[in-house]
Amino acid sequence: MESKNFSNHIELKNIKINDNFWNNYIELVRKEVIPYQYKALNDEIDGAEKSRCIDNFIKASKSVKNIREGKNVPVFPVDKWEYNDENSDEKSFKGWVFHDTDIYKWLEAVAYSLQNHYDEFLFNEAIKCIDLICSAQLDNGYLDTLYIINDRNKIFTDLRDKHELYCFGHLAEAAVAFYNATGNDKLLKATCKFADLICDIFNENGKRGYGGHEIAELALVKLYNATGKRKYLETAKFFINERGKKPYYFDLEKGYDRKDNSNDYFYNQAHTQPVNQKEAVGHAVRGVYLYSGMADVARAYNDDRLFNACKSIWDNIENKKLYITGGIGSTVDGEAFTFDYDLPNDLAYCETCASIGLMFFARRMAEIEPDSKYANVMERALYNTVLSGMAEDGKSFFYVNPLEVLPEACHKDSRKSHVKPVRQKWFGCACCPPNLARLISSIGEYCCTESNENIFIHLYIGSEIKSDKADIKIISDYTDSGKVAFDIKCKKDFTLALRISDTCKGFDISLPYTEKKGYAYIKINSDTLIDIQFDFPIRLIKCSNLVRENIGKVAVMKGPVVYCIEEADNGKNLQLLRLCENPDFRYDKPYIIAHGKRERVDTSLYSEYKSPEGEECEIKFIPYCKWGNRGENEMSVYIRI
Numbered sequence: 223m224e225s226k227n228f229s230n231h232i233e234l235k236n237i238k239i240n241d242n243f244w245n246n247y248i249e250l251v252r253k254e255v256i257p258y259q260y261k262a263l264n265d266e267i268d269g270a271e272k273s274r275c276i277d278n279f280i281k282a283s284k285s286v287k288n289i290r291e292g293k294n295v296p297v298f299p300v301d302k303w304e305y306n307d308e309n310s311d312e313k314s315f316k317g318w319v320f321h322d323t324d325i326y327k328w329l330e331a332v333a334y335s336l337q338n339h340y341d342e343f344l345f346n347e348a349i350k351c352i353d354l355i356c357s358a359q360l361d362n363g364y365l366d367t368l369y370i371i372n373d374r375n376k377i378f379t380d381l382r383d384k385h386e387l388y389c390f391g392h393l394a395e396a397a398v399a400f401y402n403a404t405g406n407d408k409l410l411k412a413t414c415k416f417a418d419l420i421c422d423i424f425n426e427n428g429k430r431g432y433g434g435h436e437i438a439e440l441a442l443v444k445l446y447n448a449t450g451k452r453k454y455l456e457t458a459k460f461f462i463n464e465r466g467k468k469p470y471y472f473d474l475e476k477g478y479d480r481k482d483n484s485n486d487y488f489y490n491q492a493h494t495q496p497v498n499q500k501e502a503v504g505h506a507v508r509g510v511y512l513y514s515g516m517a518d519v520a521r522a523y524n525d526d527r528l529f530n531a532c533k534s535i536w537d538n539i540e541n542k543k544l545y546i547t548g549g550i551g552s553t554v555d556g557e558a559f560t561f562d563y564d565l566p567n568d569l570a571y572c573e574t575c576a577s578i579g580l581m582f583f584a585r586r587m588a589e590i591e592p593d594s595k596y597a598n599v600m601e602r603a604l605y606n607t608v609l610s611g612m613a614e615d616g617k618s619f620f621y622v623n624p625l626e627v628l629p630e631a632c633h634k635d636s637r638k639s640h641v642k643p644v645r646q647k648w649f650g651c652a653c654c655p656p657n658l659a660r661l662i663s664s665i666g667e668y669c670c671t672e673s674n675e676n677i678f679i680h681l682y683i684g685s686e687i688k689s690d691k692a693d694i695k696i697i698s699d700y701t702d703s704g705k706v707a708f709d710i711k712c713k714k715d716f717t718l719a720l721r722i723s724d725t726c727k728g729f730d731i732s733l734p735y736t737e738k739k740g741y742a743y744i745k746i747n748s749d750t751l752i753d754i755q756f757d758f759p760i761r762l763i764k765c766s767n768l769v770r771e772n773i774g775k776v777a778v779m780k781g782p783v784v785y786c787i788e789e790a791d792n793g794k795n796l797q798l799l800r801l802c803e804n805p806d807f808r809y810d811k812p813y814i815i816a817h818g819k820r821e822r823v824d825t826s827l828y829s830e831y832k833s834p835e836g837e838e839c840e841i842k843f844i845p846y847c848k849w850g851n852r853g854e855n856e857m858s859v860y861i862r863i
């Protein structure tokens with residue numbers, strides 16, 4: 223690797239967010255989302271799909287007690303992804319195979335939130351959950367309620383589909399976060415016991431398998447960083463090395479005999495070894511979790527080949543598979559990446575979790591290689607698809623984040639039934655809401671990183687940062703006026719590296735700097751004040767003409783914020799609107815108003831061509847992340863010009 227001088231994110235305890243825009247979201251997560259999700263986990267929300275998560279832990283805890291007491295514990299089938307009342311026994315596991323992760327992600331969010339704002343009541347509720355989780359752990363360390371309740375003999379026999387290593391990964395992330403935030407190590411100890419079991423089972427002399435849904439890789443690296451136990455790092459590397467080797471482990475465990483040496487398991491990114499992968503394929507969330515783990519392992523082992531695979535996958539996403547909103551995953555079929563430049567607006571998947579995972583990948587890449595392209599994408603995902611995942615009141619969520627919605631199509635066309643025209647209270651498959659909660663409450667970890675001699679500012683969020691190099695106060699009006707001020711109390715010489723956003727037209731920094739790979743470097747050797755003015759005019763952005771849907775259309779952006787049009791502001795049939803080439807934009811926060819034309823409705827299905835007639839009108843744009851807060855209505859990011 224070019225430089226071994228990697229950077230690390232600043233720990234949450236050393237960064238206090240103080241930013242009008244972000245305080246609002248962080249408080250929303252603390253006051254609304256976390257308590258609301260706790261109710262959801264306990265199945266206490268009327269009209270929402272049942273979670274069954276806590277219920278499964280209670281059942282597993284009883285199984286563990288009965289096993290210890292030598293009592294007969296019933297066996298139920300482990301043969302599906304989803305177990306509901308119709309297809310399973312009342313006493314058996316309920317919900318999706320990965321439902322344990324809901325409480326782990328909730329706990330992780332609680333941990334970050336406690337670090338931002340200590341709350342005795344929340345801490346005590348979290349401890350109750352941790353006690354419950356630990357009581358559901360088998361004596362050998364194994365912990366997954368599906369198998370503990372339903373069938374202990376089938377443990378780790380269906381790695382491709384059953385998510386045990388995925389659940390472990392979220393457990394480990396929660397445990398590390400909770401320990402870091404509170405010093406309470408009960409969950410961490412339980413997790414290490416499970417991790418030890420995993421390391422004993424999966425190795426060169428044991429099972430040579432790996433999870434069908436990745437995340438254990440990055441989680442084991444986190445666990446290694448928290449505990450210093452090297453075998454966790456080695457097992458992360460082992461999972462990445464084994465993945466995609468032929469004969470495929472997934473074939474072996476299912477007893478398939480693949481005679482033709484064909485490639486398979488693109489969906490799980492297991493078609494070939496990660497080190498040989500060059501583009502993003504398959505299930506998007508799995509992909510970005512794997513790529514994050516690859517970046518971690520490449521960094522820890524200084525592995526150039528693996529890092530080059532990460533870079534090539536990154537470039538493929540950034541330049542060919544990324545929606546303007548920072549969404550990824552172009553199809554519901556496998557919730558997956560498709561092919562280069564295939565970015566349909568109305569059929570998009572763009573799962574909230576996928577953009578969150580993209581931020582994980584981006585930060586890791588930025589830590590290894592200081593190039594602004596990573597944080598540019600991180601910012602794009604954050605301000606658009608990630609934030610759009612949650613309603614303004616924090617009480618409902620999008621799983622899928624399309625760029626164009628016609629509610630009637632969502633209701634009547636089954637190809638679009640994955641697109642919900644309004645946010646949902648909760649989901650049977652509820653991966654996204656708790657993922658959002660953990661991301662927003664740990665946003666400080668994405669703002670800046672530091673290496674031996676540099677502090678990198680990736681996101682311009684108002685904050686107070688403490689490091690051994692300096693205490694830095696950032697006052698930010700970034701998304702609005704583009705102004706950011708730094709007040710630096712210097713403790714020792716260092717270089718401040720400020721990301722130059724790819725969405726600014728120009729910028730002005732009050733001190734001399736040198737520019738490299740999208741960062742402006744400023745030497746700091748005494749207390750210093752710096753002002754940056756980013757020029758964020760309202761801009762029309764076009765897509766490559768290889769994206770067929772968007773020919774003749776543009777999107778409107780101001781800084782990193784993508785805008786859209788909604789029926790609530792512009793009436794029905796948004797497809798009839800056209801922007802003037804000189805739209806004379808007016809910014810009236812949060813709206814952008816522009817001049818355009820509305821074509822007259824033409825009900826005759828076919829007629830002789832003549833240039834369309836239309837009348838002048840005002841077109842009102844709203845930030846994409848705010849769409850869908852006024853009931854069910856049409857929405858579009860792209861508009862004809």
Ligand code: FUB
Nearest residue numbers: 320435507557575651653
């Ligand atoms: O499989 C677990 C989670 O459920 C995935 O990450 C999401 O995409 C959803 O499929």
Ligand code: ZN
Nearest residue numbers: 573575653654
């Ligand atoms: Zn999700």
